[in-house]
Amino acid sequence: xxxxxxxxxxxxxxxxxxxxxxxxxxxxxxxxxxxxxxxxxxxxxxxxxxxxxxxxxxxxxxxxxxxxxxxxxxxxxxxxxxxxxxxxxxxxxxxxxxxxxxxxxxxxxxxxxxxxxxxxxxxxxxxxxxxxxxxxxxxxxxxxxxxxxxxxxxxxxxxxxxxxxxxxxxxxxxxxxxxxxxxxxxxxxxxxxxxxxxxxxxxxxxxxxxxxxxxxxxxxxxxxxx
Numbered sequence: 001x002x003x004x005x006x007x008x009x010x011x012x013x014x015x016x017x018x019x020x021x022x023x024x025x026x027x028x029x030x031x032x033x034x035x036x037x038x039x040x041x042x043x044x045x046x047x048x049x050x051x052x053x054x055x056x057x058x059x060x061x062x063x064x065x066x067x068x069x070x071x072x073x074x075x076x077x078x079x080x081x082x083x084x085x086x087x088x089x090x091x092x093x094x095x096x097x098x099x100x101x102x103x104x105x106x107x108x109x110x111x112x113x114x115x116x117x118x119x120x121x122x123x124x125x126x127x128x129x130x131x132x133x134x135x136x137x138x139x140x141x142x143x144x145x146x147x148x149x150x151x152x153x154x155x156x157x158x159x160x161x162x163x164x165x166x167x168x169x170x171x172x173x174x175x176x177x178x179x180x181x182x183x184x185x186x187x188x189x190x191x192x193x194x195x196x197x198x199x200x201x202x203x204x205x206x207x208x209x210x211x212x213x214x215x216x217x218x219x220x221x222x223x224x225x226x
Contacts, residue, residue, distance in 0.1 A: 035207055036115050038093040038106045040124040040147035049167040050180045053123040053147075054094055056165060059196035060203060061092055072096070075112070078105040085204065088211040103150030110155060117157035121203065124148060127176070129166030132191055136163045136202050163203055165195070 037060065041051030046058075061067045064083035070092075073080050081092040091113055095105035110120050118138070124147055129135065139159045142149040152158045170179040184192060 033087060033211055034089045034091070034113060034115065035119050035121060035211075036091045036093060036106070036110055036113060037121040037123065037203065037207075038095065038102070038109075038151075040095070040099060040102045040122060040145075040151075042099050043094075043096045045181070047183050048181055049184060050099060050125055052125045052165045052167060053163075055192070056123045056163070056196055056199045056203075057092055057094055059200045063200050063204070064090065064092075066092070070094070073109075076105050076109045078109060080109070085207060086211065088207060090207070099147040100150055102147040103152070103154035106151050107154035117155045117159040118161075120151075120155065120160045121163065121207070122148060122151055122160050123163045123165065123199070123203070125167045125180070126164035127167060127169045127180070129164060130168045131166050131188055132195055133166035134163065134195070134199055134202055135166075136161065136206055161206070163199060165199060 037057065039053035039055075039057030041054035042048065045051050046054050058067070061070065061081050061083070064085065066081045066083045069081040069083075070079045071081070072078075076093070077096045079094040079096065083090045083092065091109065093106065093109050095102040097105050106120060106122070109115075110117070124145055126133075126135070126143075126145075128143070138161045140162065141158060142152055148162065151160060167180070170176060
């Protein structure tokens, strides 16, 4: 089925549900060839450090040629865009719920597309890494991140691959909340374009590799020089 036709089928979820037609079987596909990539963040606050995952999803959509293909899905409470990566299909997701509830949108989409936790990528900010540092690995704890904690609870699994995007930790503990919810400084904004490019590279390379064979358990890290 052409990509546009599949997107229309996805966004016509209510009609499909009434016909008892599952989105997860819209077309035959080899196991492991469909992936959900969710950028965690707060809707309406896309330029804050806490929502850097949404910025990565924007870059990813541009790279895949679907930057104009976002459409709202009320059942997932999220914006969705579908893209092809070789023989694989990517479902890009930007939750429309607050960070602490992002997991509901992610889990709903995973259910509708028939995906396991291992086929769901989470992209989120990481306090304990400096700006410019990236780390991608399979599974693990939430490390105190409320959006990841919500996803673990709603998917009932901690097996999701995560791309952690460093935003740096302020020196004083009392400044953490303001730092996380604040916008990037002018100096930090200069570092964002290469950081987002590198983040997209890491994600796409990892997905390509996993699409060609069994999931790997190694971690990938990267750094964008200041």
